[in-house]
Amino acid sequence: MVDLEKLTQAVGELDEEKVLAMLKEFVGTNPSGEEANKVVNACQQGMAIVGDLFEKGEYFVGDLIFAGELLTAAIDTLKPVLGGEKASKIGKIVLGTVEGDLHDIGKNIFASMAEAAGFEVYDLGIDVPADKFVEKVKEIKPQILGMSGVLTLALDAMKKTVDAVKEAGLRDDIKIIIGGNPVTDDACKQIGADAFTTNAAEGVKICQGWVM
Amino acid sequence: MIIIGEKINGTIPSVKKAIEAKDEEFIRDLAVRQAEAGADYIDVCAGTAPEIEEETLIWLMDIVQDAVDKPLCIDSPNPRTIEKVFPYAKRPGIINSVSEEGDKCEVIYPMIQGTEWQVIALTCDNRGIPSDVQTRVDITKIMVEKAQKYGITPDRIHIDPLVMALSADNKSLLNFIETLTAVKELYPTIKVTSGLSNISFGMPLRKVINQHFLTIAMYAGMDSAILDPCNRDMLTTLLATEALLGRDRFCRNFANAYRKNKIGPVKVVEK
Numbered sequence: 001m002v003d004l005e006k007l008t009q010a011v012g013e014l015d016e017e018k019v020l021a022m023l024k025e026f027v028g029t030n031p032s033g034e035e036a037n038k039v040v041n042a043c044q045q046g047m048a049i050v051g052d053l054f055e056k057g058e059y060f061v062g063d064l065i066f067a068g069e070l071l072t073a074a075i076d077t078l079k080p081v082l083g084g085e086k087a088s089k090i091g092k093i094v095l096g097t098v099e100g101d102l103h104d105i106g107k108n109i110f111a112s113m114a115e116a117a118g119f120e121v122y123d124l125g126i127d128v129p130a131d132k133f134v135e136k137v138k139e140i141k142p143q144i145l146g147m148s149g150v151l152t153l154a155l156d157a158m159k160k161t162v163d164a165v166k167e168a169g170l171r172d173d174i175k176i177i178i179g180g181n182p183v184t185d186d187a188c189k190q191i192g193a194d195a196f197t198t199n200a201a202e203g204v205k206i207c208q209g210w211v212m
Numbered sequence: 213m214i215i216i217g218e219k220i221n222g223t224i225p226s227v228k229k230a231i232e233a234k235d236e237e238f239i240r241d242l243a244v245r246q247a248e249a250g251a252d253y254i255d256v257c258a259g260t261a262p263e264i265e266e267e268t269l270i271w272l273m274d275i276v277q278d279a280v281d282k283p284l285c286i287d288s289p290n291p292r293t294i295e296k297v298f299p300y301a302k303r304p305g306i307i308n309s310v311s312e313e314g315d316k317c318e319v320i321y322p323m324i325q326g327t328e329w330q331v332i333a334l335t336c337d338n339r340g341i342p343s344d345v346q347t348r349v350d351i352t353k354i355m356v357e358k359a360q361k362y363g364i365t366p367d368r369i370h371i372d373p374l375v376m377a378l379s380a381d382n383k384s385l386l387n388f389i390e391t392l393t394a395v396k397e398l399y400p401t402i403k404v405t406s407g408l409s410n411i412s413f414g415m416p417l418r419k420v421i422n423q424h425f426l427t428i429a430m431y432a433g434m435d436s437a438i439l440d441p442c443n444r445d446m447l448t449t450l451l452a453t454e455a456l457l458g459r460d461r462f463c464r465n466f467a468n469a470y471r472k473n474k475i476g477p478v479k480v481v482e483k
Binding site: 014058059060061062063065066 | 461463464
């Protein structure tokens with residue numbers, strides 16, 4: 001069995017070579033699905049370290065994007081031994097960049113970090129109209145709806161989406177978080193969201209707080 | 213960008229003293245620090261009187277090869293000295309240098325025939341350093357054609373166009389770029405290198421000129437540089453330019469260097 005603490009630490013240090021070498025070796029030992037889940041969990045804990053270091057100003061945006069890629073590569077490496085049974089998920093998030101806005105760097109960082117933290121993320125992409133969000137929330141029944149945007153006009157689209165969610169009678173069942181450049185405390189209140197953030201790592205922490 | 217670390221050079225007073233005192237530790241430290249700062253090759257230059265140059269070079273080579281896992285750049289104005297110390301190199305590195313002066317090519321080329329060694333080739337000849345682009349290109353042609361006779365392909369040659377002092381020749385950088393462009397048109401795989409300090413000779417704030425020279429030269433396509441990677445300002449310029457030129461994925465080299473306190477304001481490490 002692989003040394004889980006060392007693996008967590010290697011993920012935290014974004015040491016790609018070391019992480020993938022450890023995982024390849026692990027996969028070679030023909031482990032059980034349960035062992036594989038423990039390993040996924042260790043990787044996720046490593047991502048939490050990455051998030052913390054980002055908040056402290058030790059890591060930068062490029063490191064976060066890389067961390068997302070590293071985690072994807074790690075899960076890909078583990079796929080053959082995960083045996084189709086999903087590692088336990090802590091919650092579902094429906095996510096997208098709102099109508100009229102095409103920016104997705106921040107949203108993508110948040111998505112990969114949220115996945116790393118154990119969420120199932122349904123990413124609707126960019127320029128997502130309010131009814132698309134509502135439709136997906138109906139279908140997936142997530143605990144959390146996440147909206148992202150960079151332009152100031154995104155704030156109107158976010159409000160429109162929250163109103164549409166209310167109209168559909170779904171508002172009481174979900175938490176709504178907004179993220180991106182223009183969001184502020186005031187905007188959050190006006191839009192009627194539950195939380196706001198301009199920092200992907202913090203956003204993931206907020207979401208974790210809601211489901212744990 | 214290929215970095216050739218320039219610190220172990222007997223013409224630098226502190227190194228000269230270490231060589232005279234046979235201070236191994238001092239040399240070892242220079243090697244380790246340069247390797248840690250990202251040097252790809254460690255230049256060793258004795259800079260002593262000719263009669264002790266050979267033994268000094270061998271002494272330096274042994275220390276560096278024992279201290280770090282980086283190939284050497286063997287640096288001597290005398291090709292026969294290079295020939296004598298050559299067997300003491302444990303792995304292929306770079307010969308610094310040949311030119312069209314005397315019989316340098318004729319001594320060095322056969323020596324590195326059939327090996328993976330690279331060579332720095334200066335664009336000067338018995339008439340000295342040319343001030344025009346065309347002569348530099350002509351000398352390059354002669355050196356590359358000679359190399360081909362020994363099976364040395366252009367990708368193993370680093371052409372050094374010998375940058376002039378900007379204060380004396382205001383078109384110095386422009387000539388460098390023009391030479392670089394012309395040489396690469398002739399031989400697409402050839403490498404172009406340069407020292408960084410000649411350009412600022414006789415000017416105030418030399419470091420600033422050197423840094424900006426590096427940026428522009430890298431953009432123009434310079435492949436390697438002989439520099440001090442332990443110099444924070446130089447390393448900052450190099451890493452920032454690498455990132456700006458799209459050669460630093462997610463800018464992580466830059467960010468990592470900052471985190472490791474190699475660039476940016478000097479952080480006092482709390483132990």
